[in-house]
């Protein structure tokens with residue numbers, strides 16, 4: 186059986202292999218993805234972002250456990266996009282907890298990005314992995330990204346439902362405001378509700394939410410959780426489900442999917458046309474242009490205009 190068919194029929198080893206092929210940007214992976222495209226579009230994508238240490242990994246683990254304990258449990262996949270070294274405490278602890286609590290349930294699939302998807306770009310690689318998991322029949326895909334770099338924030342933003350995590354004691358509320366994280370939140374989560382200061386953090390964020398709420402048709406809820414003991418997790422799951430229904434009813438889901446497609450196509454077009462353009466330059470004209478810009482003879486715009494003029 187071909188790889189795409191194996192993935193579609195839920196074979197775990199085939200799925201793992203496809204994800205590795207995607208990470209390595211291999212043609213075989215691209216071929217399988219092309220075959221699988223018609224089987225995508227069913228999963229609900231949930232982005233989970235926030236500063237390091239807010240408890241994203243533990244929360245994702247706890248949320249998954251909760252979803253799997255429901256009467257009709259969805260199949261859940263987790264993609265962890267964590268550019269921090271695997272040797273930092275948080276990531277290791279998060280992974281260990283996951284391994285211990287979630288292993289053995291065939292309805293759960295967990296994948297950490299082995300590298301930063303250096304070959305294909307982080308956003309592109311993640312988006313393709315999500316497509317593979319979608320085609321493999323996971324109906325909820327949780328995407329954990331550190332809310333620090335623009336690429337990571339963009340990955341979360343591309344999801345249908347975006348959770349932004351906060352925790353007391355990091356000077357965090359202000360940080361999130363600065364980073365513009367609040368604006369992309371469909372659900373705001375104040376985790377570590379057991380710690381002193383959690384209520385104050387929630388109050389600060391509620392005020393900020395009110396002040397900044399511009400989206401007319403969805404009032405971003407604030408949910409307090411304790412990811413360690415699971416308090417607030419059922420409420421969080423309910424809020425995600427409500428947002429999912431809201432998107433379906435308002436046509437927001439279609440809009441988000443379309444935006445994702447447009448983004449992916451424009452990225453591809455950009456890479457393809459750039460490669461083709463560079464390949465068409467004769468006698469190192471492109472490299473020469475770079476040197477002239479470096480030497481301040483031309484501005485980047487002048488250099489590109491000149492190259493375009495000479496090659497048309």
Ligand SMILES: Nc1nc2c(ncn2[C@@H]2O[C@H](COP(=O)(O)OP(=O)(O)O)[C@@H](O)[C@H]2O)c(=O)[nH]1
Pocket residue numbers: 235236237238239240241242243244274275276278279376377378379380410411412413414
């Ligand atoms: N007190 C408390 N600690 C938590 C809670 N959730 C996570 N933590 C701890 O916060 C640290 C960072 O958690 P982790 O999930 O790795 O954070 P991440 O970097 O956002 O993925 C770990 O030591 C967790 O045990 C919580 O609800 N309450």
Ligand SMILES: [Mg+2]
Pocket residue numbers: 241242243267275276279329
């Ligand atoms: Mg983590």
